[in-house]
Each structure stands twice: as C-alpha cells, then as structure tokens.
Amino acid sequence: MDGASVRRRLVRDTRVRIALVVLAVIALSAILAPHIAPYDPKQQLDITHLNGQPPSLAHPFGTDPFSRDVLSRLIFGTRVSLAIALSAVAIAMTFGTLFGAIAGYVGGTVDAVLMRIVDAAFSIPTLLLLIVVIALWGDIGIVSLTLLIASIGWFTVSRLVRAETLVVRNADYVVAARALGMPGWRVLVRHVLPNVVAPAIIASTLAVGNVILLEAGLSFLGIGVRPPTPSWGSIIQDGSERVSDLWWLTVFPGLAILITVFACNALGDALRDALDSGQLLSSFDDAPLSS
Amino acid sequence: MSTPLLSVRDLVKHFPIKSGIFGKVSGQVRAVDGISFDVNAAETLALVGESGCGKSTAGRAILRLIEPTSGSVSFDGHDVLTLGREELRRLRRKMQIIFQDPFSSLNPRMSIGAIVREGLTIHKLAEGAAADTRVRQLLDEVGLRPEYASRYPHEFSGGQRQRVGIARALSVEPSFIVCDEPVSALDVSVQAQVVNLLQDLQRDRGLAYLFIAHDLSVVEHIADRVAVMYLGHIVELAPVDMLFDMPIMPYTQALLSAVPAPEPGVKRERILLTGDVPSPANPPSGCVFHPRCQHPAKDEECARVVPPLEEKTPGHWAACIKQNAPDFFIPRSALHRSVPSPVNS
Numbered sequence: 320m321d322g323a324s325v326r327r328r329l330v331r332d333t334r335v336r337i338a339l340v341v342l343a344v345i346a347l348s349a350i351l352a353p354h355i356a357p358y359d360p361k362q363q364l365d366i367t368h369l370n371g372q373p374p375s376l377a378h379p380f381g382t383d384p385f386s387r388d389v390l391s392r393l394i395f396g397t398r399v400s401l402a403i404a405l406s407a408v409a410i411a412m413t414f415g416t417l418f419g420a421i422a423g424y425v426g427g428t429v430d431a432v433l434m435r436i437v438d439a440a441f442s443i444p445t446l447l448l449l450i451v452v453i454a455l456w457g458d459i460g461i462v463s464l465t466l467l468i469a470s471i472g473w474f475t476v477s478r479l480v481r482a483e484t485l486v487v488r489n490a491d492y493v494v495a496a497r498a499l500g501m502p503g504w505r506v507l508v509r510h511v512l513p514n515v516v517a518p519a520i521i522a523s524t525l526a527v528g529n530v531i532l533l534e535a536g537l538s539f540l541g542i543g544v545r546p547p548t549p550s551w552g553s554i555i556q557d558g559s560e561r562v563s564d565l566w567w568l569t570v571f572p573g574l575a576i577l578i579t580v581f582a583c584n585a586l587g588d589a590l591r592d593a594l595d596s597g598q599l600l601s602s603f604d605d606a607p608l609s610s
Numbered sequence: 611m612s613t614p615l616l617s618v619r620d621l622v623k624h625f626p627i628k629s630g631i632f633g634k635v636s637g638q639v640r641a642v643d644g645i646s647f648d649v650n651a652a653e654t655l656a657l658v659g660e661s662g663c664g665k666s667t668a669g670r671a672i673l674r675l676i677e678p679t680s681g682s683v684s685f686d687g688h689d690v691l692t693l694g695r696e697e698l699r700r701l702r703r704k705m706q707i708i709f710q711d712p713f714s715s716l717n718p719r720m721s722i723g724a725i726v727r728e729g730l731t732i733h734k735l736a737e738g739a740a741a742d743t744r745v746r747q748l749l750d751e752v753g754l755r756p757e758y759a760s761r762y763p764h765e766f767s768g769g770q771r772q773r774v775g776i777a778r779a780l781s782v783e784p785s786f787i788v789c790d791e792p793v794s795a796l797d798v799s800v801q802a803q804v805v806n807l808l809q810d811l812q813r814d815r816g817l818a819y820l821f822i823a824h825d826l827s828v829v830e831h832i833a834d835r836v837a838v839m840y841l842g843h844i845v846e847l848a849p850v851d852m853l854f855d856m857p858i859m860p861y862t863q864a865l866l867s868a869v870p871a872p873e874p875g876v877k878r879e880r881i882l883l884t885g886d887v888p889s890p891a892n893p894p895s896g897c898v899f900h901p902r903c904q905h906p907a908k909d910e911e912c913a914r915v916v917p918p919l920e921e922k923t924p925g926h927w928a929a930c931i932k933q934n935a936p937d938f939f940i941p942r943s944a945l946h947r948s949v950p951s952p953v954n955s
Contacts, residue, residue, distance in 0.1 A: 490714045490715075491709040491710075491711055491714045491715035492714065492715055492716055492717040492725075494670075494675055494707070494709070495707065495709065495715060495775070495778060496717075496728065497675060498673060498675055498702060498705075498706060498707045499702060499706075499728060499729045499732055499778070499781075499782060500698075500699040500700070500702035500703060500729075500732050500733065500782075501728065501732050502699070509717075509720075509728075510717050513717075513719045514717070514718070514719060
C-alpha cells in the first residue's frame, strides 16, 4: 500500500470531508479564541443582573450562575479540551508504539515481560484509577491531567503495534536488512516502525474522541480541569445542579462534545477502511499471474 | 583441490515445539538434520527438494539469519557460527541473500534507490554523491533504468522487484549469495531473464551461489553441482550432469521422473511416490526415505540403518545402503532425457 492511493481513497470519502471541515472549524475556534470570543471567559459580567440568563442576542448561549458568557467559555473551553485530548493521545501513541514495537521485535523474555505489564494495566479499571490518583494527589494542573490520561491510554496502542510487529519482523525486507549487517535498533527504526504505525494512527484518531469524553467526565465530576478555567466538561459541571432551568449550560457544551467525538470517530473509521482496503488492493493489484 | 569458499559440516537446526502455558518443550522439528557440503568460489551449488524439506532453513542458518542448533559453517577462513556480533556484521558484506517473494522482500515505504543504498551506508562503502552514482550503477547492472531510483516498490513488476533485490545484495560486493528460490514466484518468461542475469553476474563478478530451488529444469540450467534434500538430510550430491543422467538415490530418481517433458511426444514413466512426506517432527527411523522408497531391495535394514552420504562414484555422493552405483533399477527409458518416443522419430 502506498501513501498516494490511501490519500486518494480518503479524499473521495464524504465522511472524511465532513469530519475534516468540522474538526477544522473547531480547531480554528480554539486557535483564534481570543479574537472571536465576545467576552473574557473568566470575567463575571454582572453577578446581580446577568447570572443564569437564557440565550439572548447579547449572549447567544446564555450566561452561567456566575454571570459569565457561556459562548466565550465554550470557545476557550475548546482550547483546553482539545489541547488535553491531542497531547494525551500523542504521548500515549508514541509511547505505546515504541513499547509494542520493542516487545514484538525483540521477542522472547522481553516480549513476555512487557506484555504482562500491559495485561496487568488492562485489568485496572481506568476511571477508578484516575479518580483515586487525583483524590490522593489533590489539586492537579492541566499538564498533570494530560500525563495521567496518557498513562492509561497507551496499552491498546502497544498491543496493536506489537501484533503488527510480529508480522513485519518476519517480512523478507527485515531479514534482508539484517543480512546486510544493519544493527538491530536501526532495523527497528527504518524498517519495522514505518510499517507498523498504521494501526496506531487509526487507534489514536478514535482515541481522541474518547479522551475528550474522559476529560469531560472528569471535569464534570469536579476532578478534572479546575475552575475558573473553562473546559467543555467543567461548563456542564457549572450548570449541573440546575440542569432543568439552566439547560443551555448542558446542551451547548454537550453538543460540542458530541460533534467533535463524532467527527473523530468518523475520521478514524474512514482511515481504517482506507488503510485496510489499501493493503488488500495492493496485494491483489500486483499479484503475479504465475505462482 | 583448493579450499572451498564455504564449508558446511553437520549443520543442524531443530525448532522446539512448545506446548502448554509454560511453553514446555514437547518435541523438536528437525528442519535441518545434519547436512554437510562445500561451495567453491564462482560455483553454483543447487539445493533442491520439495516444500518443507529444510532447504530454506538451511540457507538462512548458514547466514545465521536463524541461529543453527549445532554444526559448523566456515566461510572464507572464518568460523561463522562463533563470530561475535561486530565480526558477523562485517562478514555479512561477503555473504548475501536473495528472496523468493518479490513482494515482501522490499520495504514498501522506501524508494528503491534508498533500498539499494542501505548496504553502502551500513558498511560505509560510499557516501553522498558517490553513493548516488553507485546506486545508479547497480540499478543499471541489474537491468533497471537508473532514473527508477526515486520510485517505490509498488510501481514495479515482480521481475523488476527481484532485480532490485539482486541490486541490494550486490551493493555490498559479496562473494557468496544464497538465492532462496529467486525465480519460483515469477512468470516463466521472466524466470529466464532473472536466471540469465544471475549467470551474467556470476561470470562478471566471480560470485558463488547456493541456489535453493524446487524447479529442476532451472537447476539443470544454472547449477554446477546439485544437492538433493529430503526431510532435513542431503540424500544425494553430484555434478549436475551426473545427477541428471545417472541418479543413484531412489528419491532423486523419483524427483527427476516428475520433471515435465520439454518436448511434446516425449513419453516418460512417472515414478509415483505414495504417501505424504513424513513430519520432520517425527521422522522415520533409519533412512528417512524408506517408507516411500520403491527400490526392489528395500528391507528392514533400511528402517534401521541411517545411510551415510558416501562417494559412490568419483564426485557422486549418495545416501543409500542398497544402491551403490548408478545402475538403474528403474528402466532407463523412464528417466529424464529419455529417448524420443516412436511418435517423434
């Protein structure tokens, strides 16, 4: 399979186009937050007259009980939620890929030990672990939260990559590299890694959605992003005690989460389809007539 | 006689069969079970046998791409199996391998220029512009246009990819190449081109080949000597003409009788072997071929005595306790190069 044909297949996919446009809009609003947000997200505008106001022309998404503009908080919250999700996934993917590739390529005892670590990690209920760690740790910042989420996200990637590595390590081009006298680490970097990252990329795209949900869940429980910093989950938390009359505090960030997660999953699915069929097609396209 | 370039003695590769959750070793697959042969400089030794007889394992064990269980391999004065990692890396320059599958033998994410260049970089044979020039020379030498260097493997046909694999092996200037069924996966018309290329390279560079194959017509064309393998053992080893004209071992006779007749109308009797190849995890006692052997003198002794590979006539080695000379128990007319049938004459 080659990059060009995968790209062509992706561009033709309607899901991909829609998902990319949605994600681009979300990413842009995160980047341009200070320029497009109508108010300061942390500023209490008028605590006596503007608390918990429903959507209006001046405040399209309403205000929260602290008289802050929900639209501005949502836009700035995009920054926080996306930053956490993307960096946590990037860290988890890098670490998981290296871990899985080393386990699969080296094999033997190293593989057994590394994979038992992953098995053990899999057996821990992650949300519970996060809650306990955060409870013990107390107040944690965004960086620590990101690292924590990353630390529970790499197992799946490492499993996928290991399985792929077991296939690739026996490919003739890997044997050829060893026959040429290439040192082991260089075979791993030049020949194995580039051919095993596809499943990691797919898993990561899908994981972005999950991490957004996880962060929202933690913030909703009040143990994620600390107030007054806005994130999608913490905005919902601000309105959680009066959901029935302050519905705009739940609905708008909820929609933001829904749309983003949906777009990430659609992109991940399309990527998987494109890469899978890419492999199938290339092995059929080029098959020799004989043999 | 000069010392051979490569000497293999009693090479054994057993794969353990692991079972149970603790991976207890419950048996051994005797893929290669004590083979010995020499390859001289600029010579082609063909290693033939049916699928699963251990010929590819033997080729890889010689290069230490898989670690042999025991035995010795001496190459150009070096004891290959006792070399340290660094010495082995340096020696790999001199011993290369070409693969059967032209599709899995090239990294799909590297341009063919980068693939051919790797050996130059590893052994610091050329750098920068000099390496570019060398890559173009190598591609040219194997019959590919030098401009192709920037293209990727999927843009090439099987035969062209095989040429890239050959260029990669040549990049480090080896004196010995294991050709692991290099043409088996190719169209017949392309096979001839690749075989001719290998022969040209041998002539120009004085290469020695261990040519692993199951297609006897290709072997007859390219080999100087032929070793026949069956179930991890070499059962016959002889110069190509001797082996094809006067096979001694009953297995070799059966193998040769299976070669399709090159001319229409030539009629040959097939020696049809009955039964399957026994499992190398549980090989027969004595002569490994005895359960399928059709030699008229076969008896219990064959099931008891392991036949040594003996020089039956000068240069012609065979492992059979019943057949001591190439006097055939099969009617000669049944064999390869048989007399044309009446239809033809």
